[in-house]
Amino acid sequence: MVKITTKQKLETIKQNPKLWIENFVKVVNPEGELVPFKLHEQQEELLTGLTKFTIISKARQLGMTLFSLAYCIYQACTKPNTNYLIVSYKKESSSALFERLKLMYENLPHEKYPNFFPTIKRDNRDELVLEFSNGQRSRIVCTVAGNKDVGRGNTFEYILLSELAFYDNQEKLLLSAEQSLAKNENSKVVIESTSNGMNYFYKMVSSASKGNSKYKLFFFNWYSSAYMKLNKHDYDESERWFKADNKGVRLSEQDLEEDEKILYDNGATLKQIMWKRWKRLDMSESEFNQEYPATWQESFISSGNNVFDNVKVIKQYEFIIDPLSKDELIDELPKELHRYINKQLYIYHFPKRGKKYYAGIDVASGSGGDFSTISIFDADGEQSCSFYNNKIAVYEFADVLDIIGHYYNYAFLTIERNNVGRPLIERMRKEKRYMNMYRQKIFDQGKGRLQLGWMTSAVNKGILITDFKEQFEKGLININCKETLEQMQIFIEDKGKMGNKRGGDENHDDLVIAKSLAVQGMKANRWYV
Template structure:
């Protein structure tokens, strides 16, 4: 068998960024020793799957900024006359990134192989004699990348930028218009902001960006946090007569995490970390799922630990193949706004809530239907359904679920919806409330729920109680996501405003709770 020449080996290495980094670049490990840059499992997944526009949500210190430094160095050394940009949110972080880059370059085996030489190096520029350049910039100082096009742009810790929308727009405009250029947003989360909106749109596949999420129990942490893990295990043993954590010791959250892949050692470390940080702080720094990373704290209306516990256990909706018997107008929405978790049972009564929007692309029109035990069987949300079409959807779904009893808000667009249901579709199983005529003193029955400051407090309080004491079971992930950002501020409740956040599903579920509480059946 013919032996592979050195030239052929070098070609194989130079064509593969993971091999190039492992063979030529050294980084410092936790002990301060210089070791080959061997791409870990999560970094490998990203390199193999990345596209032109990439956004990463992750737990802390998993190594993605280091990976981007290595990739920029690889591309700059193997491609002539190309530009690369590293953006950070403050000078200290920018300097740290650039120093790591220089250490990587210095670690290259210059005595054995030929690499581009440094032509100019200062605190924010790395120019090579092959014409390639790596620059560092700080978000907010100026329009980043103006006058230059870049093959690779890293927006590091993007969630902490003060001007996220402007920076992202500038980065996209500065990206080279070819098939191989890439922009990478990598960050831990920082509450609800433009980053959260961009990531969630990507996560829902409603964006040109491809989302990546890497939880705290990723295999990369086994090596990265080795010393912490061992210390946590020693702590646990000291507190438990020398015993390690075993599956029988796990609580509800831990059982779910263990089932998803978290090792017992990682769960001991989680308990150890929670000794000096709140669960909300842990969720933000070391999330186990993409929704958890955006956890709010302080004035959240719903118990966030219960919301996250439910998020980790929600089932998938029924596939379209099991729903072909639905009415024709509903088929287009199956798993594209309409999510059915359970089909109607013979003899069961169902209770629904609906919140109506204009259908112009802003707020969504939403429906929640529960069975008599409080288990969610259906969720619907869509922001481009006009009122007349939404009335037909409620009629069809309500009749499918045994003429479900509906509580529908009568405010704004709700009133014409109720009138259409009653007059055009003869749908009469609707909530009524009593109103006194202030002139005659007589009482009148009006269809629909009239939302005021007082009645909204009742809505929210009843929903909170039913959820937190286990009287209802939520299956819709989007409803739970909206519950994460549903807050109380200045005596008023609603979503944590801006960035496209909504609370429409929270309201429709709250109306469904009122339907069960009323326990009325007009038809």
């Protein structure tokens, strides 16, 4: 049997980041002891799945920042002629990160393995330069996210943007950082952050969750397995608290509330649910969800001027169903709709014979900005269909609406009349001969008359939205469209005006409006065919 030399072992470890970190890096544990860094399950999942562009949405205190620093020091100690950038949102946190990284370096086994690790060439408050035995160097820079041109003039092998959600200039800084990324197959940008309202970080996470981004999303919830070890003392304390308040009896499955049963079915342990109850003693539900989310959407709950109850919106994610697959639909849908299936058109339920359906329609110009949307509910309030497309011309949208309307048993259409809504109504009435449409009573010179469509005004928009809010929050309608729930999360009231104002012009409310119009159609209780 051939004996493996120490040099060969070290070379094997050098090629494997997990082995290198676990054999050489030490960290301070909750007891204040310096211990070897053993990756937990979620850190291993992240290491295995790292891509060139990675974004991490996380619950607090899961050790993802610590892992990112360890990965950075591994790279810097094994790859000469490379640069590394660490960015945080304020001076104190930036300094704290850099000190933790330096502590990792200082506690590497330099004496045990001389010449294996690079030595310090320069060390100051925001820069650490390491020199290898052959004279080559690597450099780690730590800075604050106050400069939109961060990284300019340099090329970095690895960029860590810590707590991006708290930066003032997220989009510009990210663009600057990406431009400074080394142009090779191994370079990486890692964004890790807790949530901080509906800002650019929210947009990035939302896009990545749908696969519409170059960034790969990792989300780790509050009942991830690592928390059992990391929060052991808190977990034990919460169990003692629960037993003291329940005659020494531990929480059982039979004691769980409805929302807790969902958590339990999804993998949360009874001990973790006791911990949540214990934490909730001095936190509201929304505060807990923001700090310790169960889904990435929960972390963006805020208690500001949201129109909809965000706790209920988040709960709805647990009950939505997936749209029917293309294979299920291809033989059932009119062929004109095939190209839209599960791209812009999502069918959740086939129409049932004899059942009435109500559609809300918000129409846009098709120029790539706002979306033309259709939301259809059956008479019982179950969402059956959703369509949204921001590049469809009004005349094409009329064709789609006519086909979908007839498919759903000649659905009752409530079309917003404003702007390009009027030409859509004219096409539906005169060209398509579609009769089953909402009629709104208006007064002209004291005389009342009915006109097709819903004309939204400053006066009745409040009615439109609050009626929808009531139907949703009382459980009288069931929404299956994820995109709608996301729009509802960022739908706010600001100085008497309602809409999606957070995060810039790319946030929309078209699906919220479409569903609100469908509710008005149901309330009207009319049928013209």
